[in-house]
Amino acid sequence: MKALCWHGKKDIRYDTVPDPKIEHPRDAIIRMTSCAICGSDLHLFDGFMPGMLKGDVMGHEFMGEVMEVGPGNKKLKVGDKVVVPFTICCGECEQCRRGNFSVCETTNPNKDMAEKLFGQTTAGLFGYTHLTGGYAGGQAEFVRVPFADVAPVKIPAGLADEQVLFLGDIFPTGWQAAMACDIQPDDTVAVWGAGPVGQFAIRSAVMLGAKQVVAIDRVPERLSMAKAGGAITINFEEESVLARLKQLTKGKGPEKCIDAVGMESHATRGLDGLYDRAKQAVMLETDRPHVLREMIYVCRPAGILSIPGVYGGYVDKIPMGALMNKGLTVRTGQTHVNRWTDDLLQRIVDGQVDPGFVITHTASLEQGPEMYKTFRDKHDGCIKVVLKP
């Protein structure tokens, strides 16, 4: 079969790889009908995440048709249309029973590796380094889905792929980011990063009742889309984020702050951006935490920082004094996708939300390598890429 494979920094190739096979009775094989490139795939593309090997199949946002089912799988049958969450969960461990699916204790076969870096293991993820299991990803014609009797979401007939594809990651991720803010009717929610996750966080915050939502980015297309979703926009290359946020909140700062950027944040002002780039270049820091610093500084005391943006390792110069003295709450983590999928699927079926709004480019899987570059460089107004086999 054909798949997009990682071969090194900035080197994704359209390769021929062996077809997947059922390896466990609970497995299923999915014929991919749509997949997407995620912002966190760019962390692998840019070489910021450790644990990738040449030939690894990329991708964790995908859906398709069930082609084969293991004998122990009583949930799926051949022909079912499913969206596959990016987190692989067993449904049986203590964390899964609590609904903390992204920290499933069972599904990462490389627990030792994860424990060395993180202290404990987290869930296996599709196409996302050997730290999280080294599972082959979904940017491929066929995908083996382990524990396929737990996470895959069956899609009712009549819904287009574009309406439901993002149930596997970015829609629940933006939703969880907003849910973690425990939004109150008087709240201002500031969202750093108006990429796909930021766009869903904006709409989620609006639907959950925030008084005002503020989007911070520098890409005009993203700001245009953020505004369409109900956000007040700040272009951080044109104005001071701190001053504008203070102005919008009568000098008090936003109650809730969402970091939808993660480890590769850009900063145009101040020295900390230069400092991070220099330290990252000489491998003294893995991630660039400019957004974290800014959020801690501007957030209203007793507020909440919600961090769906992906971080991989170590950061420097975090203002712990401000974080502690202001009594801020930090909530973060990979998304517990299945916690939200039933509710969000129903909202799609009811017509409240159409997640397809975020798609700006559709291309073939074969065009994947060039679409990675288009997406990374934000060329041609690119915000979200969907690939078809």
Place this chain on the structure above:
Amino acid sequence: MSELKNDTGSNTTHPPEGDATTAPSETGSSAGWRITPEQLAKGLGWFSIALGVAELVAPRATAEATGVRYGKNLLQAYGVREIATGIGLLTTRDPQPWLWARVAGDAMDLATLATDLGSGNEKRRHTALSMLAVLGVTALDVYAADAARREAKAAAAPPPRDYSDRVGMALSPDQMRGTARDAMAVSADMQVPSALRPYTLH
């Protein structure tokens, strides 16, 4: 290979003018004090001319001030170079080549000054300070050239796509505000501890 397409649909709607959500900030904007790349290039042009005139008209005084021991002919030649670059910067529509010419001139100045740092020069302290000053100006020239390059690139880029019709919700954001509040009840672990609630409400 299937055809690559941009899913912009019919996104030709323009945002309403004067919308409060994109109104420029009065207190937050730094546009008031920011120097544009064009202003910086013009400023460097005037600086070039002033320095060039000084070198051309008063080479001995300039040599005294900067600690160099070269003859007046060399300083006057450098003065002509500075004036030519300055005029170029003040008259051109694309300052990039002239700014890079200034950087090259800075390199010449530094090389000339460096040859005069030997122990035979009683004013080598002056010379070293002059080199520091030239290094500072060089940094400014490089910054200005890069800023001009970025501005030219931005001007050449196609206009940004308009996604202002991509609401993604059934109704307008104002109509959708709060319609999913019922969802909050199902995740108690995502809620603020009750002791903090009164503060966050007001």
